[in-house]
Structures are given as structure tokens and as C-alpha cells.
Amino acid sequence: MARFPVRCFTIAFAGWLALSGLAACGSINRNSAIAQPPPATPSPTMSPTPAVNPQLIAADNQFGFKLFSQLIQQDSEQNLMMSPTSVAIALSMLYNGASGETQQQIATTLELHGMSLEDLNQANADLKNLLENADPQVKLAIANSLWGNQEVAFKPDFIQRIQTFYDAEVETLDFTNPSVVNRINDWVDRNTEGKIPTILDEVRPDDILFLINAVYFKGEWQQAFDQANTSDRPFTLPDGSTKNHPLMSQSGNYLYQETDEFQAVSLPYGEGRLSMYVFLPQADVPLTQFSQELLSADNWDTAMTRFTRRDGTVELPRFKYEYATRLNDALKALGMPMAFDPDVADLTGLTDQDSFVNEVRHKTFIEVNEEGTEAAAVTSIGIRATSVQIPTEPFVMTVDRPFFYAIRDNESGAILFMGSVVNPE
Known part of the structure; x- marks a missing residue:
């Protein structure tokens, strides 16, 4: 040719x-x-x-x-x-x-x-x-x-x-x-x-x-965070040091799950068709390990079936x-x-x-x-030229260390965005 x-x-x-x-x-x-x-x-x-x-x-x-x-x-x-x-x-x-x-x-x-x-x-x-x-x-x-x-x-x-x-x-x-x-x-x-x-x-x-x-x-958010409940709290960075950063807080009834590896919560927008899913690895599970072992399409699909309704408190950092x-x-x-x-x-x-x-x-x-x-x-x-059994008591999920999140369309299952935060700004 x-x-x-x-x-x-x-x-x-x-x-x-x-x-x-x-x-x-x-x-x-x-x-x-x-x-x-x-x-x-x-x-x-x-x-x-x-x-x-x-x-x-x-x-x-x-x-x-x-x-x-x-x-x-x-x-x-x-x-x-x-x-x-x-x-x-x-x-x-x-x-x-x-x-x-x-x-x-x-x-x-x-x-x-x-x-x-x-x-x-x-x-x-x-x-x-x-x-x-x-x-x-x-x-x-x-x-x-x-x-x-x-x-x-x-x-x-x-x-x-x-x-x-x-x-x-x-x-x-x-x-x-x-x-x-x-x-x-x-x-x-x-x-x-x-x-x-x-x-x-x-x-x-x-x-x-x-x-x-x-x-x-x-x-x-379907349920907005009250700014009066936002306060500076320690956030642990990957090297073990901490920084003070605003953590938002709210309580309610959420789709939630907890395993030996992570806590996860769904925070819906608008009418609830779209949600942010926040996954917080347990303190002894590094985010990189969590990402490599648990964040696959098969594991994601399994996790999406294991959320159940539960009362609790979510503390989430502001970030940009x-x-x-x-x-x-x-x-x-x-x-x-x-x-x-x-x-x-x-x-x-x-x-x-x-x-x-x-x-x-x-x-x-x-x-x-x-x-x-x-x-x-x-x-x-x-x-x-030459692209688990779920407990009934309220949970507390304090996102004060590196975490993973995804924004998902809950009807089709399409993931619009996914990301990890190691240092909220």
C-alpha cells in the first residue's frame, strides 16, 4: 500500500x-x-x-x-x-x-x-x-x-x-x-x-x-448536609500524618453495607435516580489494596446487591x-x-x-x-499519521481517611464518574 x-x-x-x-x-x-x-x-x-x-x-x-x-x-x-x-x-x-x-x-x-x-x-x-x-x-x-x-x-x-x-x-x-x-x-x-x-x-x-x-x-443531595454541622476534624493522610479538614455530617436512613474490608453508603441526588457511592476501606486496608482487590466489575455488581436500609450517621469531607x-x-x-x-x-x-x-x-x-x-x-x-448479617443499631461512617467514590445511574447501572481521595482539598 x-x-x-x-x-x-x-x-x-x-x-x-x-x-x-x-x-x-x-x-x-x-x-x-x-x-x-x-x-x-x-x-x-x-x-x-x-x-x-x-x-x-x-x-x-x-x-x-x-x-x-x-x-x-x-x-x-x-x-x-x-x-x-x-x-x-x-x-x-x-x-x-x-x-x-x-x-x-x-x-x-x-x-x-x-x-x-x-x-x-x-x-x-x-x-x-x-x-x-x-x-x-x-x-x-x-x-x-x-x-x-x-x-x-x-x-x-x-x-x-x-x-x-x-x-x-x-x-x-x-x-x-x-x-x-x-x-x-x-x-x-x-x-x-x-x-x-x-x-x-x-x-x-x-x-x-x-x-x-x-x-x-x-x-x-436528596438530603442536604446542614452547614451548621460541618466542623474541622482530623483527616489521616496515606503517610499516617493528619490534617484538619471540614467534615460534613448528617443522620438519616441510608442504603448501607459493612464488611471486614469496608463501609459503604449511597447518597442520592434529586429524585434518587442517581447516587454517589462512598466506599471507606477499614483502617487496616490501604486504599491501593482495596482498589486492586475489591474494585472490579464483578465485585462492584455484587456490592450493589448487598446494600440494605439502615439508620446511621455519615461524616464526609468537603472536597474539590x-x-x-x-x-x-x-x-x-x-x-x-x-x-x-x-x-x-x-x-x-x-x-x-x-x-x-x-x-x-x-x-x-x-x-x-x-x-x-x-x-x-x-x-x-x-x-x-505514519484512544453478612446486618446489625440493626445505627451505624456511624466517618470518612476521615482515603476513600473511593463513584457516581452511578441506579436504573441502568452506568458509572458516570469514579475517583479516590487521599488528600481532600
């Missing part, structure tokens, strides 16, 4: 759940190299409350725990946060443009286990619709966009699928213009309500594509932090190294231009306080 000139293909993905809804940032330049796709791809079938293929939920959650495990191995000394939904949607869009063994490796990494491309795309369309309509009291939205280099011709059927199933805004730009990076970052900033202002540091003339997904979430990481090594370790190799990557499903994934970035933000939670995530994929 003849080799084309070496160019750079970057896919940027921003995972976010939006407070104010989606803002359009552009349309196709009809004189650009992205051809208008034919109306051949069927429209996704969606209802106001779509039933999401449970195979996708299981795959996304399993992929999420594997990726989180990789991240905590790389750096267990800082607060971590990622959005499995965000990264999985980004890689699903990339999957649409991959072919051959490269595509197979992405499928293995995403735990798709025989799902067809059509099934995957329809399930992602259903998931977006379901999550955005999950709870009228929770502000949640998902946005996708595609930014192409006007000098590169992309496959019309790839563009069609990304528009149809991922509701992506599509625009082509002159990548030699220095203002392009600001244009894309402005889209990310708007679609994360200003919580993640940038995803790209630069756009190079040899970049050929950015795929952006944004997820933004804002929910108020940002997290940014490069996912290249983690994704290679999870089974998709070919996509990053300029000599073997096969992305011919999106363009005849020889290309490879150059970089995958992920940025997240979260703030938890007495009123509720605000969170956002951004993932950027860059492609460069």
Missing part, C-alpha cells in the same frame, strides 16, 4: 454532563474536505426513556474499573478521578474509524465481547438519551463534536455515524491558523460550564482530526479538585497498542490518510459540598 505523507490525526474527547444544555459551536464547511454523507445510515431508534443494552453498561463498567486500576498503579499518592462513560464514548467514536486488528484491539479494551458496530452505536445513542433525561432535578448532559483539518478527506460513512448516533457537531478548520486551538478549547469550556477550560495546548498543521466528547454533572492524565500507557496495557503505533495502526475507516493515535488525554473536575456535587470530565485522543 502506498504511504501518504506523514500527518498528525488528533481526536480530542471531553466527557461532561451539562448544566445549561448543549451549545452549538459550528457546522460543516460545505467547501471542506469532509464530504456530505449520504443518507444511508439508519437513524438511531430512541424513546423518551430508552432501554439501554445491558451489554454496553457491563462493558463500560468493566472497562472503567480496569482503567482506574491502571491509573492508581501509576500514581496512588494523589487524588484520582475519571469518567468511564466519557472515555468509553470517545473510544467508541474512534472505534468507528478503525479497521482490522486495530479495531479488534479497541473492542477488546472496551470489553465489547461480540457487540456489532451497529449495536454499539445504537446503545451509546440510547445511553446518552437516557442519562440526559434521568432526573429533572439533576443537570446532566453529554456532548460530542468533530473538528477536522480542511486539508484531509474523511470517509462520509464515518462522519454520518458520528453525527447520527453520537449527535456530534462537525466542523472543518484551517489547522494552520493559531486561533483554532482557542476555538476548540472554547467549546470545551462552554460544555463543561467553565470547569474544564482547556483540553488542547496546541493544534499543529499535521493534526488531522479532533473528536471531542464533554460530560457535565450537577446534582443536589482537578485531575489530568495521559492515558496512552494505560490503554496500551489494557490491550490496544496497535492504535498508537504509526507503523501498524489501521484507521482507514475514517480516512485513507495513514494515521495513528498520538495522545489520549483525560481531565476531570469535581466539587462536593453541603448542597451536592458538580463534576466534569474531558478526554482527548490524538492521532498522528
